[in-house]
Amino acid sequence: MRWRGNRQSSNVEDRSGRSTGKIATGGGLGVVVIALIVFFISGGDLGAVTDTLGGNSTPTTYQTTPTTTKDYTEQKEFASVVFAHLEDYWNTEFKESNEPYQNPKLVLFTDSVNSACGPATSQVGPFYCPADQNVYLDLSFADELSTKYGATGDYAMAYVIAHEVGHHVQNELGISDQVDKIRNRVSTTEYNQYSVRLELQADYLAGCFTKYLAGKSYQGQPILETGDVEEALTAANAIGDDTLQKEYQGYVVPDSFTHGTSQQRINWFKRGYQYGDLEHGNTFNEQNLDLAS
Template sequence: MRWRGERESDNIEDGRGMSGGGKVAIGGGIGAIIVLVIGLLTGKDFSSLLNTSQDPSVTQSANNGPRAPRSDDSTAHFVSVVLASTEDVWSKIYRDNNMQYQQPKLRMFDEAVQSACGNASAAMGPFYCPADQKVYIDLSFCNELKERFRAPGNFAIAYVVAHEVGHHVQNLMGISEQVQRQRSRLSEADYNKLSVKLELQADFLAGVWAFHANQMRGILEPGDLESALTAANAIGDDKLQKEAQGYVVPDAFTHGTSQQRMYWFKRGFESGNLNLGRFQDIR
């Protein structure tokens, strides 16, 4: 992905080097799936790794003062450029539909963070909190994506960031709240099906971003699409369950299969048409 010299976002909160610890965070990604799989295997509750009931009003402020250079500074700049690109794309899409896009914040953290959705460990992976409209990411995940899940290339990281921003778009559209309302009315298996649809639509929206970002700025380079699809394949529920426990439990899916995730990202990427990814049509 061509990104050097591109605009960086002003909506970055850099909490790296700081420790920290309502609504459920959306889009926990690889770490959240692994934590849930371990719980199924052992019969133990590891939900404390994902969320706590601490007062969501207690937050940590970002350190805006000078800091020593870090090995992940280049990744931080890249993530900031990707966020800026999502701002440009979604602002234009909203403007074209006579609406105003509300830009999310993105908070970088190390190991643990407290959001308005509660505490989260880096094991959860990147996530979006609708209560404070922020995307959260521990940049060590970017290395994990490359080394552990064999999804190299910076466009794999861009796909993940755009996916979480996709959850923000769903929040603005009221889709997330509609799904959340169903939690107490449905069985776990049926609610998981709605969760899968939410994740697959976020993959589709990430593809829509990529289509329009390339139209606007020509950001794509050879191999970028393959890089994103490799990442989507790596974090499918079926693939992760198979690796963790040797078998697949479809009723426990919360993010979709590898094939589904690749299909919906590619559908958004090839069309850029929001009408092709309506929630009721996701499956």
């Protein structure tokens, strides 16, 4: 992606290198549990959309003092540029539909962070918290994407940020609210199916954004480079529920899927990239989530 020199978003809060105080939480599971507690207290209209990428449930206590001294200047700039393009895109889209749109905020952190959905460590991976309308991004995640998941290239990270902003769009459209209301009326297995649809729709929206970006240029050069779409697809493939379960537990339990299979994630991203509109992104009306590839 040709991103250098592009506008950087002003809705970015840099909390990297900051300690959040002494809390111990169990990786991905910790935030899910906390989100559920918040959800019950609030009467069911809250809940973090956590993208626990590869989050295993092994309880871990983390250091309160930042362990990373790495210079993340480039990652910060990149994330701010992607976030600015996402602002441009979604503001235009909502304006065209005469719908109000409030920009989300991007919170950059290292090690750990506090959100309105509860505290989180970098083990949780990027997530969106509807309660404060922030996208939380651990700056070391780009490294993790390439080393742990084999998803290299800057656009893999752009896809992840676009996916999280997709959750914000769902929040703005009231979709997340509707899904949350279902949460305490159905079984876990059934709720997981709604969660999968929510996640695949966020992938679809990331695809829509990519189509938009494909038509943009900066100083006469197209912003998207050859291979960018493939980088997103590689990332989508790597973080599918079936692929992650195979890798971490050696077998696949479809009932426990919350994000969709690798193939489904790829197909919905591709579909968004193909159509670039909201009409074709109704995962809740689709009988067959596999789509035709």
